[in-house]
Amino acid sequence: MAKIIEYETRSGKRYKFLYYAGVDEKTGKKKYIRKNGFTTKKAAQIALARLEYQKALGKIDASTKKKVRFCEVAREWFSTYKLTVRESTLGTKESRYRKQIAPYFGDCYVDKITLQDCQKAVNEWFQAIPATMPGCIELVNSIMELARKEGYITDNPMKDVTRPRRTRTRDDNNFYTKQELNTFLGRVKQQENKKIYACFRLLAYSGIRKGELLALTWGDVDFKGKTLNIDKALTNRINGSVYVGRPKTTASIRKIALDDLTLKALLEWKYQQARDLLKRGYNANTPQQIIFDDNNGNIVKYKGSVNRWLRKIYQKNPDLRCIRVHGFRHTHCTLLLESGASIASVQERLGHSDVNTTLEVYTHVTKKVRQAALNDFINYMEG
Template sequence: MPAIKQYSKKDGSKAYMYSLYVGTDPLTGKPKRTTRRGFATKKEAALSLSRLQLEIEKNGSLVRRNDTATFEDVYLLWLDQYKNNVKENTFRQTKYTFRDYILPHLGELRIEKITVQRCQKAVNTWSGQIGMYKTIKNYASSIFKYAISLGICSDNPMAKINIPAKKKVVSSVDEKKIDFYSRDELQHFMWCLEKENELKKIAFFRLLAFTGARKSEVLALNWEDVDFTNKRLNIYKTLAIGEKGVIVNTPKTKTSKRNITLDDRTLDILRKWRIEQKKVYFALGFNTSHKTQPVFTNQYNRHIRPGSVIYWMRSIVKKYAVKEIKIHEFRHTHCSLLFESGASIQEVKERLGHANIEITMNVYAHVTKNQEEATAERFAQYMNM
């Protein structure tokens, strides 16, 4: 017989409660209990308990049966095992995808009763909201597959829908244009940056422009990753946003791990920044002399959130009216200027850690396209006729 217990409420008054086993959860196979509280007298609690026991005796269980499980019920079970197979930032992004797109359409529906028509309507809506609608559709499909494996439903309606075609917008502007700084534009940007006399920012943008590293790779660097003797930089980790803030991750692909050369001017800027960092952060109460000290940190000597450096860029753009490009486009800048300096496609691919040659070729094609206009004139001048 379940015990009825007295407890104290927040306001100091007394009340009664009980806990009762109500059956086995068919989704998890685990026993489930229900707790009822807030009864003014022990007699009221006992009466409620008796009624609940009669209901269990009549129906066999109070636990929801498999055929009444909702899409969200199965999603929560799937999410529990999914988190063990992906990186923390991927897990976080996946949860947001379900929260913002999938659950509003399917979450409350009984998964066994969800039709192809309902799934088609959801996918049609997603296609009008976001470019990654195919990925969202695949996430939703994973829940149906998981439900089938658990014996909760027998069909995957998401596998039977028609994928909407992406609408092509006819425009005179090339929407896939790869933007970056020219040699002169980069020199001007760095000149403006040096006028601000903030070594941390100078070092950050210098590394972006002269190594082609991603901002999350640069922000993840420790001083031990900078080999001043052999003039090399070891890139093997990246920053991301996890469930509880900034985390250090391994790169997404094997080719992202690389050891590249550094020029003398970049090394000199890094040396000066390291000296200044020690002085500034010592005054704040931090010892930054150890090798595992991050190269770039905030006022609390913690990793800088990747999104914060956007404001560094915008402050320069606003103050000096320079051309604005995205932070990632410093990587394109390095790539294009490497080609202009005579580097081979393979050299550029390895230095930037591209997973395949196609990514490198996209920038190469854009650079060579910009050079086409001068080809005929150069030939005519060479022939002198």
């Protein structure tokens, strides 16, 4: 048994001991447990006897596990994650961690985080912003898994949480029908300049993403072959600025066919842009020229520029039903499927890496077709 030592402090006599706990199997070094501050020798003896009892039961582990905080493991996880994704994706994850996850777990030791702690966080994420809850769970789970692999914890409590059930509210109205699209484009062609008309005509008749649209150069348009090459996209940086980088996924790199009227709208804008920039002393007749520029030949400063163009159109036309910019991609997908295009061809044209994304729209379209068929039958029977 360890020896109890008496020592003096300003408050009087105190007692301490140094207990030998065994040899650390990992390091081969002896481990000692130091206790002090006992006001009586009897209190020190009781504490020492308790340690002896725990050691006899095998409850004292001589191994020295490093205690780390959740934020330390998170830094280690992000240092690897940033090498695998685009800067915009990294920025989204870092923002989610900083705003929603760090307040709950950042300063906690990972081995002290319980299932109850995780469930409380999940419930509060769900109540605050339900749509972000799955992403928060996924991120915490990834960080905790790294902690488990590193040996800081034995179990990952985030894996056992109960996810509050979300009422999925798919926005079934974020697209135009054939008639609505024709009305919209007719107004834009009549009221707006050639650039704005070419922009929304291309979005609606190609289904490309907003970031892909804003990264296009004239070298991407083959007027003779009637095709459009998609191999880059305008992407947000962590600091809010933009840059032209690789597309969202490998499937996003594609070449799609364009119709004659869309090509005509692009060609008319190409000539107009060249004249406008020439007046400013710029030569726009190069393959590298950005198509939908900032009016000075450069890429726009932020991706929301197209949103601003669309808002102005709706302000002039309050009778038009409003959809978001992404709704033109959904419109193209919907009308393609309604026209009889195969799921595989639509997936390829839109650059969906997961066919389930295309199938979600397909399910929506088939429901509409089934309902239309029923309506025709009822009208026939009751007519």
